[in-house]
Amino acid sequence: MWGRVKAAWQAVNASYWFYPALFALTAVLLASLTIHLDRIGWSERLSTVEWIQPARPAGATNMLTVIAGSMIGVASTVFSITIAAVAYASGNYGPRLLTNFMEDRGNQFSLATFIGTFVYALTVLRAVRTGEERVLLDLSVAGESAAFVPQLSLLTAYILMAASIAVLVFFLNHIPASIRINSVLKGIGQRLIDDIKQLFPEKVMGATDSEVPYGRPVDSDTVGYVQRIDFDRLERIATEANGHIKLGVRTGEFVHPHVPLAYWAEDDELDERHDESIRACFTLGGMRTPAQDLHFLIDELVEIGLRALSPGINDPFTAITTIHWLGSATAELARRDLTRKFGDADNADEDRLILLDDDFDHYVARGFGAMRSAVATSPTAARVTYDVIYNAGIGCNDISRLQTLRREGERLYQQAELELSGPALEDVQARYQSFLKRFEA
Secondary structure, three states: HHHHHHHHHHHOOOOOOOOHHHHHHHHHHHHHHHHHHHHHHHHHHHHOOOOOOOOOOHHHHHHHHHHHHHHHHHHHHHHHHHHHHHHHHHHHOOHHHHHHHHHOHHHHHHHHHHHHHHHHHHHOOOOOOOOOOOOOHHHHHHHOOOOOOHHHHHHHHHHHHHHHHHHHHHHHHHHHHHHHHHHHHHHHHHHHHHHHHHOOOOOOOOOOOOOOOOOOOEEOOEEEEEEEEEEHHHHHHHHHOOOOOOOOOOOOOEEEOOOOEEEEOOOOOOOOHHHHHHHEEEEEOOOOOOOOOOOHHHHHHHHHHHHOOOOOOHHHHHHHHHHHHHHHHHHHHHOOOOOOOOOOOHHHOOOEEEEEEEHHHHHHHHHHHHHHHHOOHHHHHHHHHHHHHHHHHHOOOOHHHHHHHHHHHHHHHHHHHHOOOOHHHHHHHHHHHHHHHHOOO
16 A cells, blocks of 8 residues: 555656646645735735835736736746657657656746746735725625735735746756756666665675575456565565565566466465455556666666667767766676565575565666667777776676676677677777776786
């Protein structure tokens, strides 16, 4: 249940309706508060302040009308620009990046600020009364002059208008900066590195032996991508049942009915009463999300790199930037213990939840291996890749992981021999020989 709540919150964060709706509600409450303060005497107090020119009903009405009209117009323009930028970015960099731009706080808060200011001005406008108007509902003052200009509310509207202008300037700078390829790659790469540090906090060396799941399966009963797994709840279920659960899928994988989500260990004699609780720990959806899914972020980098190296685009320098961030993430993985344990690590019997651990070879193949065929077609990208692969091993004292990096370099050269010829191949061969000597040193 908690996993589904987190997944729903993730979907809300990737929407353009939540923060505008929140700001609109806040604007209504703020307007109600300032109007109330004006009615109890704050309006008269502000009228005595020399540097504040009190507004008359006609002036207040005109001012609020202009603010409300201009804000809704700017909000419409901002929304149009945002959609155009998102369409451009997803079309040029890949559809997987749509979620990244939808989650962009700058776009969300810019749109929300204009909507909030519009709602505030419109709400305060309803409270302005001229001398000819009468209070229709309050019988105690019926027949008396009902002229009312909420001076504090007008001052607040003016401040919100000034803040909205500042936000507009920020937005006009933020949009082109956010779709710049270097900024896009930095956002993905930095998030990938941060997630690696969070998922694998220990810097302990050692190879990871991935075990094949076995035992009685707990099958999926729905279709979709695994967006989130509630690991803590799975561990509690296994502890309460005095059993052991082995995961059958990873976050980001696509499942359908009869695909095993998890397995009860073969030595556990348990009935099916806990199966539904286990299924509830897996949140499924129609698309992959970056939550809990390192592979998703790696795939985003790879996708941008492959597009950049495609014959139709042929932009090796964008691919090189992608390779640099991929190398930084690989270096972080090379220095960390990639096993994740739940329960008492010193007591195997208390290790109730066993994940599908991905070893270092898996991540290298997912990143550099996926880009290998495209990198091999570009001498410039191939030469840089050798430097990046070597640098990824600096600070790593695990022989098996260093051998993995060297093997990836060998495979890249084998692929380059099939794609290149002449001086281009000679340049890559020279860099490859230098790469081997550096690993042997």
